[in-house]
Amino acid sequence: MRVLVKGAGVAGLTAAFELARRGAAVTVADVRHGRGGNASWFAGGMLAPWCERESAEQPVLDLGRGAADWWEAVLPGQVTQAGTLVVAPPRDSGELHRFAGRTSGHRWLDEAEIARLEPDLAGRFRRGLFFPGEAHLDPRRAMAALHDKLVAMGVDISFATDARQLPGFEHEIDCTGMAADDGRLRGVRGEMMILHTPDIALSRPVRLLHPRFPLYTVPRANHRFMIGATMIESDGAGPVTVRSMMELLGTACALHPAFGEAGIVETGVGVRPAFSDNLPRVEARGNTVAINGLYRHGFLLAPAMARQAAELVFADEPMELA
Amino acid sequence: MFELFGTPLSSRLLLGTAQYPSPAILADAVKASGTSVVTVSLRREMAGGRAGEKFWSLIRSLGTRILPNTAGCHSVKEAVITAKMAREVFGTSWIKLEVIGNHDTLQPDVFGLVEAARILCEDGFAVFPYTTDDVVVAERLLAAGCKVLMPWCAPIGSALGPVNSTALRSMRGHFPGIPLIVDAGLGRPSHAVTVMELGFDAVLLNTAVAKAADPVGMARAFGKAVDAGREAFGSGMLEPREVAVPSTPTFGRAVFS
Numbered sequence: 134m135r136v137l138v139k140g141a142g143v144a145g146l147t148a149a150f151e152l153a154r155r156g157a158a159v160t161v162a163d164v165r166h167g168r169g170g171n172a173s174w175f176a177g178g179m180l181a182p183w184c185e186r187e188s189a190e191q192p193v194l195d196l197g198r199g200a201a202d203w204w205e206a207v208l209p210g211q212v213t214q215a216g217t218l219v220v221a222p223p224r225d226s227g228e229l230h231r232f233a234g235r236t237s238g239h240r241w242l243d244e245a246e247i248a249r250l251e252p253d254l255a256g257r258f259r260r261g262l263f264f265p266g267e268a269h270l271d272p273r274r275a276m277a278a279l280h281d282k283l284v285a286m287g288v289d290i291s292f293a294t295d296a297r298q299l300p301g302f303e304h305e306i307d308c309t310g311m312a313a314d315d316g317r318l319r320g321v322r323g324e325m326m327i328l329h330t331p332d333i334a335l336s337r338p339v340r341l342l343h344p345r346f347p348l349y350t351v352p353r354a355n356h357r358f359m360i361g362a363t364m365i366e367s368d369g370a371g372p373v374t375v376r377s378m379m380e381l382l383g384t385a386c387a388l389h390p391a392f393g394e395a396g397i398v399e400t401g402v403g404v405r406p407a408f409s410d411n412l413p414r415v416e417a418r419g420n421t422v423a424i425n426g427l428y429r430h431g432f433l434l435a436p437a438m439a440r441q442a443a444e445l446v447f448a449d450e451p452m453e454l455a
Numbered sequence: 456m457f458e459l460f461g462t463p464l465s466s467r468l469l470l471g472t473a474q475y476p477s478p479a480i481l482a483d484a485v486k487a488s489g490t491s492v493v494t495v496s497l498r499r500e501m502a503g504g505r506a507g508e509k510f511w512s513l514i515r516s517l518g519t520r521i522l523p524n525t526a527g528c529h530s531v532k533e534a535v536i537t538a539k540m541a542r543e544v545f546g547t548s549w550i551k552l553e554v555i556g557n558h559d560t561l562q563p564d565v566f567g568l569v570e571a572a573r574i575l576c577e578d579g580f581a582v583f584p585y586t587t588d589d590v591v592v593a594e595r596l597l598a599a600g601c602k603v604l605m606p607w608c609a610p611i612g613s614a615l616g617p618v619n620s621t622a623l624r625s626m627r628g629h630f631p632g633i634p635l636i637v638d639a640g641l642g643r644p645s646h647a648v649t650v651m652e653l654g655f656d657a658v659l660l661n662t663a664v665a666k667a668a669d670p671v672g673m674a675r676a677f678g679k680a681v682d683a684g685r686e687a688f689g690s691g692m693l694e695p696r697e698v699a700v701p702s703t704p705t706f707g708r709a710v711f712s
Contacts, residue, residue, distance in 0.1 A: 188476045235668055319478070319509035344612050344662075366510035409513065411477035 136446060137162065139296045140308035143173040144424045146279045147435040148306045150207060151443035153286045160289045162296040168276055172310055175325050175403030176431050177351050177361055178272040179338050180204065181217050183238030183264045185430060192412055193430055196437040201268035203436035208278045215337040217267040218250060220258040222387060228342040229260060239264045253333050253389065269338050271353050272432060304446045307423040310406040311368065315425060320368025320404040323429065324377045325361035328385065330395035341388045348384035357398060360385050373400045405429055415441040422446060457656065459603060459634060460549070460581045462520065464491045467651070468681045469522065469636065470674065471661025478513045480670050485517050488674035493519045494551050494659065496526040497541050511544060522583060524551035531571045538575055550575060551583040551605070561611040565592045569599050576600025585638050588622035590629050597633065604630065605638035605659065608650060612662045614642025617649055627654045644680035651684020652692065
């Protein structure tokens with residue numbers, strides 16, 4: 134069976150993998166000139182379904198709780214299973230209680246326990262929440278590794294390619310995100326930054342709660358920290374605004390003053406594709422299956438969406454897992 | 456019937472549209488609350504011109520009146536520009552005017568507010584000024600052309616409820632004929648009942664509903680609270696007294712001591 138996957142973001146590559154492992158001959162086509170520039174490129178890479186459940190509905194937890202195991206099984210070594218730490222400045226401690234009350238999968242930490250988990254945060258926060266079942270990965274490294282793995286499996290991945298000029302496929306998977314022709318989609322703009330400082334070491338994503346300027350930071354290799362991300366009801370992909378940058382940097386310094394001396398290695402803006410309920414959809418129409426609306430949960434929900442899409446494609450075919 | 460600028464409104468609850476888990480939940484909350492006016496911020500959603508169009512069209516499809524706001528504006532100029540843009544985007548001259556004086560507490564800059572209100576009223580806007588509970592500032596706003604006042608009852612998003620009932624009572628007493636809408640600081644339905652019992656004409660809130668565990672249920676609760684408070688105000692409440700007054704005659708005692 135020949136299947137065309139349109140879009141080489143996280144939805145497209147995970148779908149390509151689930152199809153290829155079931156024996157399909159898969160071609161991935163993306164109009165972009167290479168990896169990068171899509172929403173996946175700017176992602177945080179947190180596999181944090183319990184934290185997300187604070188504001189997301191139950192399906193995000195149900196679909197996302199297997200994500201860390203999926204990524205670890207497919208790309209051994211890419212996933213760090215160290216949980217998530219959630220803290221709040223003393224005057225916003227009410228936010229911690231609100232957060233704890235909205236979700237599960239956590240336990241309360243006192244100051245000493247926070248210091249044991251993250252020594253660099255010692256003395257900075259009196260209480261926190263620890264989500265031990267959560268994990269994180271570096272989206273760009275994971276996407277590169279998945280790309281290489283797919284190529285090794287015989288998947289053809291072409292960039293700068295207009296998929297309309299590729300005929301002869303029995304099925305199509307539309308993973309084009311905001312570029313999809315779907316009037317129900319809206320964009321939710323997210324601005325992020327990558328900071329570099331050898332003065333701070335963190336072992337896991339840390340979320341700092343604040344009623345207006347919540348922030349998460351995800352540690353990356355080589356003393357880098359991804360910080361993000363704003364949530365703005367806009368499909369504008371223009372450069373990060375001064376206001377957003379000040380908010381992100383101000384909150385980063387509240388997390389740890391040493392971020393004040395960090396270098397700003399990169400700023401980025403991605404537009405998340407979302408449906409009005411902020412939940413993802415896998416939908417079949419004719420011989421096309423569309424995966425879309427992953428919103429702020431690309432790496433968390435793509436594995437489950439990819440499996441659903443592959444099962445739809447193979448619904449009438451005998452299935453053999455490779 | 457409750458009216459604002461000649462428009463009859465079936466509900467005395469005005470609802471903000473920010474911070475909901477999703478636009479779908481926002482739409483359900485609006486419906487459950489029974490509100491007939493929603494407020495929407497332009498400032499945050501306009502990165503790149505009209506890029507927020509999709510969200511704005513969701514707001515338009517709610518079927519309520521739209522009260523655009525200038526949330527996040529820190530100067531007269533910014534607020535006036537945002538108001539003009541809102542008029543164009545939503546086709547309404549209604550504007551909830553916010554000029555923020557303190558970035559941290561989001562306390563209104565009442566001096567800039569009066570100035571911006573004067574400019575916008577002269578330009579034909581129906582201005583809903585977000586102000587403090589200060590009566591003198593309120594008088595200046597009316598002199599600047601405002602026909603409605605929106606005092607806070609506590610800082611935005613604080614959920615403290617009415618922290619100074621004396622000031623709110625005094626405001627109500629000073630401006631018997633002016634629609635007064637309590638804006639900001641309400642945390643729970645009982646707060647809304649309290650200010651409605653004081654005789655305020657309506658309440659405007661956002662965070663208390665949007666950040667609730669179940670925004671739709673909380674929206675419904677606030678809708679009922681606002682109705683309850685208003686009806687109580689109009690029905691003549693008993694004044695509290697320090698001794699018990701049995702509602703049925705007391706038997707078996709010849710003399711009350």
